[in-house]
Amino acid sequence: MKYDFAAIEAKWQKHWAEHKTFRTPNPGDDAFDPDKPKFYVLDMFPYPSGVGLHVGHPLGYIATDIVARYKRMRGFNVLHPMGFDAFGLPAEQFAVEHGVHPRVTTEKNVATMVGQLKRLGLSYDWDRSLSTTDVDYYKWTQWIFLQLYHSWFDPAENAARPIDELVNMLKNEQAYVHPDGDVVYPPAEGLGPIEGDPIGMLKWHELPPEEQRDILDSKRLAYLAEVPVNWCPALGTVLANEEVTNDGRSERGNHPVVKRPLKQWMLRITAYAERLIDDLEQVAWPEPIKLMQRNWIGKSEGAYVDFTVDSPDAQLIRVYTTRPDTLFGATYMVLAPEHPLVDEITTDAQRAAVNSYRAEAAARSDVDRMADAKEKTGVATGAHAINPVNNERIPIWIADYVMMGYGTGAIMAVPAHDDRDFEFAKQFDLPIRPVVAPTHDWLTEQAQAAEGLQSLGTDALRTQYESNPASFPAAFTGATTSINSENDERILTGLPTDEAKAHITVWLEGKDLGKAAVQYKLRDWLFSRQRYWGEPFPILHAPDGSIRAVDVNDLPVELPPMDDFKPHASDDPNAEVQTPLSRASESWKHVTLDGVTYTRELNTMPQWAGSCWYYLRFIDPKNNDRFVSDDAEHYWMVSPKKDGTPHTGGIDLYVGGAEHAVLHLLYARFWHKVLFDLKQVSTPEPFGRLFNQGYIQAYAFTDERGVYVEADQVEERPGAQAKITRMEVNRKTGHNAEKVYKTDYFYKDNPVIREYGKMGKSLKNAVNPDEMCDQFGCDSLRLYEMYLGPLDQSKPWRTEDIVGVHRFLQRLWRNFVDDETGDLLVSNDPPTDPPDDLTRLTHKTIAAVTGLMDAMSFNVAIAKLIELNNALVALPTVPRGVAEPMVLLLAPLAPHMAEELWQRLGHDTSLSAEPWPTFDPALVVDDEIELPVQIMGKVRTRITVPADADDKAVEETALSDDKVKELIDGKTVRKVIVVKGRLVNIVAN
């Protein structure tokens, strides 16, 4: 009989479902085997979209499935779950447009996707499946939020602690309140009551309750703050910085985003900045992803410096700089337009100009700022400040190239050594004073780009630079040696940059003019959304403005039933914010406790909340008493330690796209660390190993209007070279221009242009996996997706290529099963002695495939199986000693056919728990090997030597070879290099 993939695949998918083949027991369950090591392999769970999957989506799922199946055969307890990140905008927008409750849409989409995933034969434990929208799930998302709310970050321990412990410290006078509201307490080693009254500090019991409350609220990891937020009027919601694109638009929907102050929930992720950077060293992640996280957190080290305004009030302006060594070169200052001191210090003469510039800057969208980022703008305030190192009086400007949100919102400008300050200084004719010696290379390079400098020698250039830096095209921003930097007390001149930084910082600290400081680009995480379809906050607002957390026993706070989900979208960026939940029933909105009537928090959490911890819930998804049980969490998250390998535990393999490099992965690490500090989980990091799969790309075709056409109806006519003319914006000039293309591709007889990019519905080039399964079988689809190329690279889909792996499977079937009779073509002949070539090839293949599975090089593993299979084609029957390992090697990759063949080989259980085949190392190496012989690095001939021949014997064989003798005749052999098992190289001349 022929290979009937449709029947066979359906048969085994049914078998796996009925027998719960992939159910994974937890510690304590009957079927649990405590002797096996664990392996937790996880996909980034998808949003259940209504349009269904295209073949690009399951790439990672197929890969993790292969790993899961392989690891089971290698004797691991494997946890391999799948779920759905189901809160979010599309379901809500669909609800707004069609009046269908998002839960209905979501559940329907989940069902569709589960069906599509099951057709791929993925070995998930479906009993563990969950959606972030399940009430049983988001109950615990709310619980984790309360953990954050009830905690503070203790800088002394560099960890989160329950806020009750802070209250106790304050009550016991182990900590005090600084008059500015900050909590101060002795360093960790000196804990204990301070003797006597610390001068100027406030005692806890002396403070009124409201002040106590404010102080605690200001310390919590989850806190309310009035902050300038990214407000998207069209979506009627705020967005996190990470959700706003470069050009100031919403990542979803591409709507304009403006800044406006709003009271919002924030999570204190900045407290973890240092640990989020440091702990990256402990995880096995791709370096580029680690780098992106480090850049996102954006740590920089430098110093604060206080400048005094030259005015009767003598206000202090604090700046942040990474180059305190250039302080002598600070010739002016710049404040952000929104800086609070601007109003106070501006002189009457400049007031009008300053006010109009501030108004202009406020009105400018980020798009405008982007567009002319090269053009520096600014206005002088008329005020001056004193440079503390040389008492120079320097002007204070405002300019929008300084941002209020970073550092102190004020800078000292050192135009000689900062590109932006240099441009600004040139534009407004401000003095430029070099205080760092430029390098020779830099000077000569600059001279070539500048007019009138080409002819100068190095010394002349140096003199020129020091006397007239404005004549150079750029600022020197490197780190070398300080020059022109001295005052009565401190000489930096001659010091290397590093030392100069340290010296001046010490001097500033001694004079109380500044101090060393670290800055991060990372901001606290804006956690409120003005949406319906998200987790409600477990928070109550009292009439007096105080906040009360919902008691843990009263969770979950369920979303109220509603008909109108519409956010209050508006064209007016200043319109009053009205969240959908503000229109919930009065009985939902109001709660009376202890005689006080509270109003519920009417914002919801962002979509990231649910995906921050789903990997933990998979471990114990049905637990009603805890978010995850301690035993199960400890078993699945703590890796068995291997000697010498650093380990942070966590998930053994986490696979997903690189688009989550800084959003999901940073947020999830943050939550996990909080839970770790609070002793709720066992490991400091959630994802021990991360793997980023590439994208499946596809050709897309556009007609002369630039409109996409159905890619699967495009035909290729080689050599046609049809012309197609199109109006296009020229990238360089920015003008519309006619552009002519030549193409061999046609859509309904009209020429079309081939483009290349991601697969997707909008590009009309999506390929449906269901169709591929119908046509070729899902084993073929699985093999093809893996055979395409390395998993971490993007590569193009070509439906016509899938026949390659499909033929392989058919050929393999025919090698095992007679097409006519259906008889098994496997012989039970005992292995030959000595082992024949086929036995050797089998062992070589087992060895190679094992290594390739471990390396996740599935494309090469498949190639090796094809080679072995090709060697079987000419045989009338396959020996059992070859057939069984072959089927087992195939099992993770093409599980349906493997199960069927395994059954036909006479086994009555699923091969998913069969041990992985082993190989005899002696059979992997041939007795005799052929070695290439190079002369002067070029291969000239080959010799055959015993595999275990020593270097001397190989050398002699090579030198006595006729061809070699001929070629080295008359030359002196200088050296013979023998690389064991590889080659021989003769150096002769």
Added chain:
RNA sequence: GGCCCAGUGGCGGAAUUGGCAGACGCGACGGACUUAAAAUCCGUUCCAUGGCGACAUGGGUGUGGGUUCGAGUCCCACCUGGGCCACCA
């Protein structure tokens, strides 16, 4: 503009990480089977030159240089493509 990644036949890719470049597949070409097509099977397929021919000689991993007995792999500069960040002081 900064940082990161990649560049190998007509195409996707392989090369045990410094050791025989082009495994395996697609496509193409030639042949077998067939009334025919599909399917299947066999052979050829990096380029150039020579030969009917198994073959011989030379060149070859984006470009130019370098290190090395030996470079697709390491170093320097450049070109091209992709990604991330982008006035972060």
